[in-house]
Amino acid sequence: MNELLLTVLTLSVLGAVLAVILYFVAQKFKVYEDPRIDEVEKMLPGANCGGCGFAGCRAMSEALVNRDNIASLNCPVAGGETMKSIAEFLGKAAGAQTPKVATMRCGGTCAKRPKVNTYNGPKSCAVVNSFYIGDTGCAYGCIGYGDCVAACKFDALKLNPETGLVEVDADKCTACGACVKACPKALIELRKKWPKNRAIYVACRSKNRGAVVAKVCKAGCIGCGKCAKACQFEAITIDSYLAYIDPDKCKLCRKCVNECPTGAIHIENMERLPKEPKVVAPKAEVKVETAKNE
Amino acid sequence: MRTFPIGGIHPHDNKEWSKDKAIERLELPDQVAITMIQHIGAPSTPLVQKGDKVLTGQLIGQAVGFVSANIHSPISGTVTAVDGYANGQGQRRLMVVIKREGDEWVEGIDRSAEHKRECTLSSEEIIAKVKEAGIVGLGGAQFPTHVKLSIPDGMKAEVLIINGVECEPYLTSDYRNMLERAEELLTGVEILMRAVNVERAVIGVENNKPDAIAHLREVIARDNYRGIEVMPLKMRYPQGGEKQLIAAVTGRQVPPPPALPISVGAVVCNVSTTIAVYEAVQKNKPLIERVVTVTGKELKSTHNFLARFGTPVSTLLDIAGLPEGDNKLLNGGPMMGRCIVDLTAPLIKGCSGITVLSGKDAVRGQELSCIKCAKCVEACPMGLEPYLLSKLGKMQKWDAAEEHNAADCIECGCCSYTCPSYLPLVDYIRLAKQTVAANIRARAAANKK
Structure with missing residues (x-):
């Protein structure tokens, strides 16, 4: 009986003494952490995707709490509303953020961009890109092994086996930018997200001459410049035989879409403008002046 | 008899196909395309423009920086374009296209067959x-x-x-x-x-x-x-x-x-x-030609050509006669050669041969799981761990790949050759090596600033 008592007593006293020591040690080495960091972290979506540029949601909330000016910080997953409420909670000013969406800019489907060689190496876009251009003739187009799909944490990208191209589900896409980094051909761009997921963009990245593009892909931009002429808002620029629509200037008027001879300008969730019957401009009569008069 | 101490493999040398073919001088091509990057380092600057007349041996690409090399015209004629064209791997490179007119050489080049030994x-x-x-x-x-x-x-x-x-x-x-x-x-x-x-x-x-x-x-x-x-x-x-x-x-x-x-x-x-x-x-002869082997088991004929740079690969293959069906064309040999997907691509300085693999030789085996046999470790002549590096490359763990010396890989392909599971080891290691090298360069550039 005595032994039992002794054991219990010893352990109890030991526990009490250690508890006291631990208490003082904890007081001595206490690291102060702003309790708001935890609060802010709870408000963030917790996807840890890195889309904000920080290592994860925790690092982002630390930055939000510790920095004075948080206007440049944005969680693309949570969106503007959440950022506003976080800013309100912290008593800081939120920056104006335009929602964005990943856009895959290649229209070279299997039908329009035929395969010219057989590749039987590892199915990875990065590996293919490390030694050659891929199994189609286009050096700029989608390789189609889905490195971006693997990088997406939100299941927003899908490889369509029929077209051989990657498709973006705009509702699921959070614009974290993981796919942008994963694509070795830099095909994916984060573009302004319009209501109802409307979009107009040039689905081609080929900087080759028009003749070269036309040889390898029937859906490529040949740099003819018709779209740039049709655009009233100066949103379209042509650089190295490639048109680019500036999402900040574009007003979704759709005039360029009908102009494109190859269909490289894609529109989404919108109808095309009705095709106007082509008005054949009467040929101006040119008077041929000869040098005889002189 | 001596050899190197670690790793290595012993593939069949397959030299019997072309080893008895004497060097034959290839006819001058009608048109050549000269890539401005035929060396490690920065691309050379083209010194000619469209419409310029050039002579054989004339300098057309000036080296930029120390680790770079001059490029000379391999034929005489008129420059028809200076623009980006596809190289063997289909990648766009700056090239000077020259249409041949006769065969006039720059003065001062000794073209006689006489052997000059004395050098002071x-x-x-x-x-x-x-x-x-x-x-x-x-x-x-x-x-x-x-x-x-x-x-x-x-x-x-x-x-x-x-x-x-x-x-x-x-x-x-x-x-x-x-x-x-x-x-x-x-x-x-x-x-x-x-x-x-x-x-x-x-x-x-x-x-x-x-x-x-x-x-x-x-x-x-x-x-x-x-x-x-x-x-x-x-x-x-x-x-x-x-x-x-x-x-x-x-x-x-x-x-x-x-x-x-x-x-x-x-x-x-x-x-x-x-x-x-x-x-x-x-x-005084600049580097404008080289001996290039055109070989393959099923080619109609194999050759050792002395060919000018810029000759389209298709010219060489037309003479050799490609077998019907799908073939694997390699710039180099089967171990380290780079694929050729564009036959209009020109012959470059580093091309010691064009190997054509047909049928079974051209196809990789079905990829299976790693069985941890460590044959790749035994075969690696650089003493690396290919199974690990390839996995790190696949998982995109670039820092870990750097720690395990991915940059030392010489891309010889011994690991892939020995792998009984047909794993694409060297493919992923090459990717890791390229990324690691780019990271090291970026760091060095950042440190300089």
């Missing part, structure tokens, strides 16, 4: 001539030769090693050069010995080329070449790798990068490169 130039003069001629390593790496020959301060070359190993299966261009142009080769060796100031030179040749070894020895004895020794090496791939060859010949190991072979006192030069040095120094 100093080391600096030789290196300047090599630099002017735009000579790069013709074994495939395309490293500018004048950089190799310029010994850094505080270091001293002890031995010149001439790489006549040609360990890559199928290729026979160096072999034919050793047999048919031994005098030029040996004079080139003498010139290189002057350039790097050494008394001893070793020509390393694998023992699957006994007639080349015998022929070189005979010429050395007959013409009294001093200090040059022919060393037969036990056949083993990748003996032609610079570090492996140094280890085989001298027994010394080159420390990991950024150390260069000169840190163990060795300068290595390929056989074809040595002949190019001879022509540049003794004949």
